Amino acid sequence: MSTDIAVPERNSPVALTSAMVVSLQDQVAALDAAYRLAQSLCKTTFAPKDYRGKPQDGAVAILFGQKLGLDAVQSLQNVIVIHGKPSLEARTMRAVLLAHGHKVWTVETTAERAVVRGRRADADSDEQDEESVWDMERVRKAGYEKRNEKYRTEPTNMLYARALAETCRRTAPELLIGIEYDPNELRDIGPTQATSERVTAADIIAAPQEPEQALEPEPAEEWVDVEVEETPSADEEADQVEADPEGGDPE
Template sequence: MNAVTTTESTALAQRGMGFDLSPQNFEQAMTFSKYLAESEMVPKQYRGRPGDCLIAMQWGHEIGLKPLQALQSIAPVNGKPNLYGDAGKAMLLAAGCEIEEDDTAIIRATGTARCKITRPGRRPVERTFSIEDAKTAQLWGKAGPWTTSPYRQMAWRAFWFAARDAAADLLRGMGGKEEADDLVRSKDMGPADEVKPEPTPYPAEQFAANLPKWREVIQGARKTADDLIAFTESRNPNTPMTEEQKATLRGIKPVKNAAATDVTPKNEAAAPTADPGPAITFAQVSDKLHAAKDVDSLNLAADLVSQVPDTQQQAELNALYEQRLGELERQ
């Protein structure tokens, strides 16, 4: 019994750790991957994904990592495997590399992270990453680790720059997850298409209701038909006038004021006339703006603003117009 136990112990000792679940063929690898995908002891990105577990184990085998080490050390980012920084350092140290890097306190004081990697028999490789570099790369102040631990992130950047330049063969071309996460950007879908409502003709009932007011404005030569059309459509861009409605307005002609015609005989001096005063007052326009029940009535009242002689009063009336327009559009 003792001889058997001794023999088994010797065999286990010769095999190293003695208990190794590393698969020896594809079937074993698939079975192992299924067990791993159902386990709570693997990172979330591998749970329920036996295929990903299998690929990660293969990647680990190629860079010298055991299956469980591979799952803990390799993370996919945009479909590409990347190493966590701790695993990258462990691989370089296992290969005899010396890693010299600044503490975060020094990085904070100098504003620059530095990392120097020396491989046996080779010249040292030193790389840096500064706050200015982070700002140029639009990383400084970025939400996430660059906000909570910016100097640590700078240290990782300097390390991965040096590691890739000094030991690309040891890393088998893998990059660092800390870097890969920074490169992830939301896909640019371009500017959103603006969906404009389908225009509808200016309501016939509303046109008929406003026509008497518009006729008065056109006949009084205060506005032309085209002025009214342009003004109305600018205020109601989704309800343009029909061609028939436009033709109706254009058919209205200004009426000449016979009283304004000079009928004084040439040989007689014209009798002095009293100053007629302003055609319309600030108070009159203000009352019309306040009394307007809809946007069209408000626009007609706004046409009178230019007839008020005082420019300061015109500015006040324009401000009142904008206020009333907002009130009516919210109704």
């Protein structure tokens, strides 16, 4: 009898399932730690109003920021949720890239045009540089000027933020995974048309049950006894009168 212990192969379904379970357990432990930390931080004035008194949201923001290299306080200050989507200010995106050795620099920035370039740390040449150009013509074509008045009051900052955020996402998408927009971009786009409502099991249990509407009974079919003499119609009576005007029985 063999005493060897069977070890599943690395990419076998058993090994992958075990790895997933361990990963989920790690996430649960991390969320628990983040929540306990958020319970204290979200009571202070250091927490933005969107997170103040909301440790659940704060805990998720802390976990999200941790993946980007931000500590708990930085996460609460910089991870902004708009229309249900997490976002980062363009300057925070740039800081994340610089911390990982990537380069992002400004080529041009005016009230009419902004140009920003980025280069990965492992790029072999400047031919791999990413560049984003935002000008007021592009803003007007997209209709953003009508939705966000800052393009009229702060055009230089808005155009630069647009170009900077786009360059950062193009240069290191693996770092900013899950960050599709910066807050200004989300405000430009606005909420999506499709909406959903989060419903928990407790909500379903506590919801009053609407009484079922009774179905109206279908009308019963009328049965006619073949032995019962049917009442003649008016046309039939007229025919009988013409055939026998005196109403007598025929011989």
